[in-house]
Amino acid sequence: MLTNLTASLRGEIRAEMARQGLTRQSLASASTMSVWSLGRALSGSRDFGFTEVVDVAAALGIPAHELIARAERAP
Numbered sequence: 001m002l003t004n005l006t007a008s009l010r011g012e013i014r015a016e017m018a019r020q021g022l023t024r025q026s027l028a029s030a031s032t033m034s035v036w037s038l039g040r041a042l043s044g045s046r047d048f049g050f051t052e053v054v055d056v057a058a059a060l061g062i063p064a065h066e067l068i069a070r071a072e073r074a075p
Contacts, residue, residue: 006047008071014042016060016067030059 017027024042028035032055040046048056057064 005068005071007044008074009048009053009068010042010044011074012067012070013048013056013060016062020060022060027056027059031055 017023022030024038025035027033028038031038031052033041033052037046037052038056041048041052053067054064057067060067
C-alpha cells in the first residue's frame with residue numbers, strides 16, 4: 001500500500017508540475033530540494049521525505065494534505 005501511495009504521490013507532483021508548466025529546475029528553485037534530489041525522487045530512485053513533500057507542495061502552491069489526498073484517490 002505504501003509503495004502505491006509513494007508512486008501515486010510522484011505522479012501527482014509530476015501532474016501538477018505539468019499543469020503549472022514547471023520544470024524540475026523551476027520546482028527545485030522554488031523548494032529547498034536540489035535538482036538532482038528532486039529528479040531522483042520523481043523517478044523513484046529514492047522516496048520523498050516528509051519535509052520534502054511539505055516543501056514541494058508549498059512550492060506548487062498546494063497544501064501538503066491536498067497533495068497526499070490526491071495521491072490516495074489516484075487509481
